[in-house]
Amino acid sequence: MSMRRPLGLILIALGAFFLTLAPLVRFYVADKVVRAPLNRYQQTRLEAPNASYFDTASFKSRKGVTLVAENTVRGDVRANNGNDDIAVWDSSTEISDKATGKQIEIQGYRIAFDRRTSELVNCCGVHVGGDTSVKMSGYGLLFPLADVHKRDYPFFDMTTRRELPMRFEGEEQVQGIDTYRFVQQVPLTKSAKVDFKVPGGMLGLGKTSKAQKVDRYFTATITEWVDPRTGVPVKHRQNIRSTIQTPDGRGSMTVAAADLVTVDKDQRKLADMADGYALQIALARIWGPIAAVLVGLVLLGIGVAVGVAAGRRTPPAAMKAPRRSDGRFGDVPAGPTPPR
Structure with missing residues (x-):
């Protein structure tokens, strides 16, 4: 009896602790967990069959080739100057001819973004x-973490160096994940100046035409299949076309044309990574707080029950008085003795 009351109080205190822990997990711990990593390292391969490009070494166009784009994303932990809210990632892409291994182009850039919202910062x-x-x-490599909606998002295009809308176009299953499909249209844009002249014959101006000054232009259709639970793209498609043109637009030549798509092996790898992040997010935002509430309610209920049981008093058993020699009990007066 004497141990039940303190045990009940302990259980009630534990129950109150777990009930207090639930919002702490949901709004504080989850905020620490649902963030882009600082030290991200990822390699992804894209391939484009039946592509074409201009080989500057031989000065000839190569057609019907398979181009490979090897992309590497690496987080630079020391570049954020100790600001734990900002992630800095470097991205590099090497495009090559799969058959010959000849390197065609190297692209590289560095982005910094808010780890919670994924929005770019300078x-x-x-x-x-x-x-x-x-x-x-706008956004760079990631969509909003764990908060992707069926709407358009502004994404920064690294080739044209401008912000363009990434438009929601539907839902599609990729590697077992129900994804949102977004498409970004990059209009024909002058991307660079060319510091040499190109023979007019190569630009379709006739064999006798003199060499012309040209500028480089770029256009693309970029498609992302995104896991809405995490904001992680699990498949990427980049249909690109790069040309050189004369300033007046009369002459042009295709420098590269390719429809690059993430290979199946890397799609599965990205899908597994998205599933892992989704589990962490669900534990922090949903299952962790729910478990804390349930445990708290159970402990609180048991504690109250134990406390109530301890507070009850069992009535004492009736005490019998000793029998006297005359057959009466206790101190009750005997009264007159009946006549015989």
Whole structure:
């Protein structure tokens, strides 16, 4: 009896602790867990069969080839100047001819973004191709973490160096994950100046035409299949076309044309990563708080029950008085003795 009351109080205190823990897990712990990692390292391979490009070494166009794009994303933990809210990632892509292994182009850029919202910020030495004067906005490599909706998002295109809408176009299952499909249209844009002249015959101006000054232009259709639970793209498609044109637009030549798609093996790898992040998010935002509430209610209920049981008093058993020699009990007066 004497141990039940303190045991009940202990259980009630534990129940109250777990009930207090639930919102703490949901709004504090979850905020620490649902963030983009600082030290991200990821390699992804894309391939484009039946592509074409201009081989500058032989000065000839190569058609019907398979181009390979090897992309590497690496987080730079020391670049954020100790600001734990900002992640800095470097991305590099090497495009090559699969048959010959000949390197065609190398692309590189650095982004910095808010680890909670995924929105780009301009700090920490961000650049595109070494140009640190570029001002980025919108989103870069990631969609909003664990908060992707069926709407358009502004994404920064690294080739044209401008913000363009990534439009929601439907739902589709990829590697067992129900994804949202987003498409970004990059209009024909002058991407660079060319510091040499190109023979007019190569630009379709006739064999006798003199060499022409040209500029480089770029257009693309970019498609992302995104896991809405995490904001992680599990499949990427980039249908690109790069050309050189004369300033008046009369002459042009295709420099590269390719429809690059993430290979199946890397799609599965990205899907597994998305599933892992989704589990962490669910534990922090849903199952952790629910478990804390249930445990708290159970402990609280048991504690109250134990406390109530301890407070009850069992009535004492009736005490019998000793029998006297005359047959009466206790101190009750005997009264007159009946006549015989």
